[in-house]
Amino acid sequence: EAAxxxxxxxxxxxxxxxxxxxxxxxxxxxxxxxxxxxxxxxAAAPANETDRRPVPAAPSVRQFAxxxxxxxxxxxxxxxxxxxxxxxxxxxxxxRPAAGSAAPSVPVVAAPALADFALFGAVKREAMNTIRQLTxxxxxxxxxxxxxxxxxxxxxxxxxxxxxxxxxxxxxAAGGKLTVTAIxxxxxxxxxxxxxxxNASIDPARKEVIFKQYVNVGVAVDTExxxxxxxxxxxxxxxxxxxxxxxxxxxGKARERKLLPDDLAGGNFTxxxxxxxxxxxxxxxxxxxxxxxxxxxxxxxxPAVVDGEVKPRLSMPLSLTYDHRLIDGADAARFxxxxxxxxxxxxxxxxxx
Numbered sequence: 526e527a528a529x530x531x532x533x534x535x536x537x538x539x540x541x542x543x544x545x546x547x548x549x550x551x552x553x554x555x556x557x558x559x560x561x562x563x564x565x566x567x568a569a570a571p572a573n574e575t576d577r578r579p580v581p582a583a584p585s586v587r588q589f590a591x592x593x594x595x596x597x598x599x600x601x602x603x604x605x606x607x608x609x610x611x612x613x614x615x616x617x618x619x620x621r622p623a624a625g626s627a628a629p630s631v632p633v634v635a636a637p638a639l640a641d642f643a644l645f646g647a648v649k650r651e652a653m654n655t656i657r658q659l660t661x662x663x664x665x666x667x668x669x670x671x672x673x674x675x676x677x678x679x680x681x682x683x684x685x686x687x688x689x690x691x692x693x694x695x696x697x698a699a700g701g702k703l704t705v706t707a708i709x710x711x712x713x714x715x716x717x718x719x720x721x722x723x724n725a726s727i728d729p730a731r732k733e734v735i736f737k738q739y740v741n742v743g744v745a746v747d748t749e750x751x752x753x754x755x756x757x758x759x760x761x762x763x764x765x766x767x768x769x770x771x772x773x774x775x776x777g778k779a780r781e782r783k784l785l786p787d788d789l790a791g792g793n794f795t796x797x798x799x800x801x802x803x804x805x806x807x808x809x810x811x812x813x814x815x816x817x818x819x820x821x822x823x824x825x826x827x828p829a830v831v832d833g834e835v836k837p838r839l840s841m842p843l844s845l846t847y848d849h850r851l852i853d854g855a856d857a858a859r860f861x862x863x864x865x866x867x868x869x870x871x872x873x874x875x876x877x878x
Contacts, residue, residue, distance in 0.1 A: 582609040590614045603786060616790040620659065656751035667813045672849040675808040675820075676857040680868040682824055683839045688871050701770030705821070705841075706744060706798045710768045712867045712874055713819060714740050714760035717794055720860045722852055724793045726814040734851060743792035743812065744772060746779040753779050754812065756792040800824060806842045816851050819864075820844035841868070 580587075580597055581604075589611050590597040600617045602609035642648045653661070667673075682705075689703055696703040717724040717740050726735045740761040743754040755775040760768060778784050795812045798821040809820040822842035829838040845861050867874040 580609065581607055586611050586614060593618055612787050612790055616786040619790055654750055656753065660751060663813060664810055667810050671811055671813065673808075673811055673846050674849050674854065674857070675844050675846045676854070676861050677806050678843045678845070678861045678865050680841045680843060680865040681829065681838050682841045682868055685868055685871045686824070686839055696766050696769045699766060699770055701766065701773045703765070703769050704772070705800065705824070706796065707769035707772050708765055709796055709798070709819070709821060709868075710742055710744065710757060710760055710772060711763075711765045712864055713794060713796060714742055714763075714768075715867070715874065716860060716864050717742070718761050719863065720856070722856055723817045723847070723860055725816060725851065726793075727816065727848070727851055737793055739793075741791045741793050743795040743815075744775070745795060745797040746776050748780050748782075750782070753784060753789065754792060754795055755779055755784055755788045756790065758791065794818070796821065800841075806844050808844060809846050811846055811848055816848040817857075817860075818846050820846065 581602060582590075582597055582600075586609055587597055590600070593614070595614055595618050597609060597614065600609050600613050601607070602613050604610055604613075685708065686705075689705065689708060693703040696707075701707070721736050722734075724737050724740060726737070727733075728735055739759060741756050741758045742760045743756045745752050745754045755778070757763075757768060757771055757775065763771070775784070775788060778788065792812070792815065794815055795809075795818040797809050797818060799807065800821055800823040803823050805822040805825075807820050807822065809818045811818050820843070822844070824839050824841040826837045827840045828835050829840075830836075831838065843861065843864065845857055845864075847857050
């Protein structure tokens with residue numbers, strides 16, 4: 526992460542530990558996401574379908590799979606001898622929509638046939654890699670099923686940046702990198718405890734809201750293969766130094782293609798930081814089945830009135846996209862303002878966290 530100069534004309538901080546974002550930003554310039562073709566609802570499976578072959582899984586794991594609508598016979602186990610864990614089931618479920626919630630409640634039309642582009646000039650076809658295919662499916666699902674709204678804020682992070690630079694050597698000595706994203710991770714985790722709606726998911730089939738009693742935060746990482754979102758578990762229980770070390774390790778694993786399924790499963794909320802690319806406000810897309818995502822832009826020096834005087838202050842743009850089915854505008858405003866105040870008053874953030 527680039528250091529911020531002491532004077533306004535300098536370059537504000539970026540995020541080099543993970544040029545982060547969501548696939549939505551890369552595809553967001555299109556007029557609309559690819560529609561999802563309508564498919565007939567699958568026939569009900571017989572009660573013993575998951576037992577059609579021996580499956581190495583504990584009864585509790587089988588029950589969990591049934592509760593969330595996953596055929597455990599299709600899950601690949603990561604344990605000894607292919608034994609299936611609850612996390613394996615969760616990871617499998619995240620790769621496809623849950624039964625009963627996949628089909629949107631509005632009519633869906635099939636994508637029109639593409640024109641023959643070769644009629645207009647030379648073309649080159651390239652297969653989409655697995656990450657890009659999954660991203661496309663996830664983004665299309667989100668766009669077609671979630672009414673999304675983006676709330677924009679700006680936070681004065683002048684004092685926060687001074688503290689970051691002051692304590693960065695200590696965190697570096699522990700094997701991490703004290704970046705803006707690491708600090709945001711702590712701020713967001715604390716906010717999720719105070720505003721549980723943002724840490725929840727909607728179950729459309731049962732018309733229920735699932736409030737999770739744990740705080741797992743995903744951080745989008747840009748790799749040469751595409752964007753991945755490793756998850757920091759129990760982020761609310763860790764201090765900023767611990768989060769910085771863990772985030773650095775996860776970003777490294779992402780770029781080295783060493784992430785395990787468990788590293789990508791169980792997220793409740795996502796942070797996507799495009800500050801390192803020089804962007805400002807943008808509109809990230811919610812990562813289903815989550816209900817909110819925070820986009821972070823490049824901090825810049827701006828004139829501001831402080832104690833009756835115009836002074837240069839470092840201002841960071843924040844973009845909070847949320848699922849309007851569960852979260853109202855007032856909820857988003859309270860969440861965003863709490864986050865801004867925490868970033869502007871770092872000591873209060875440490876006390877609350």
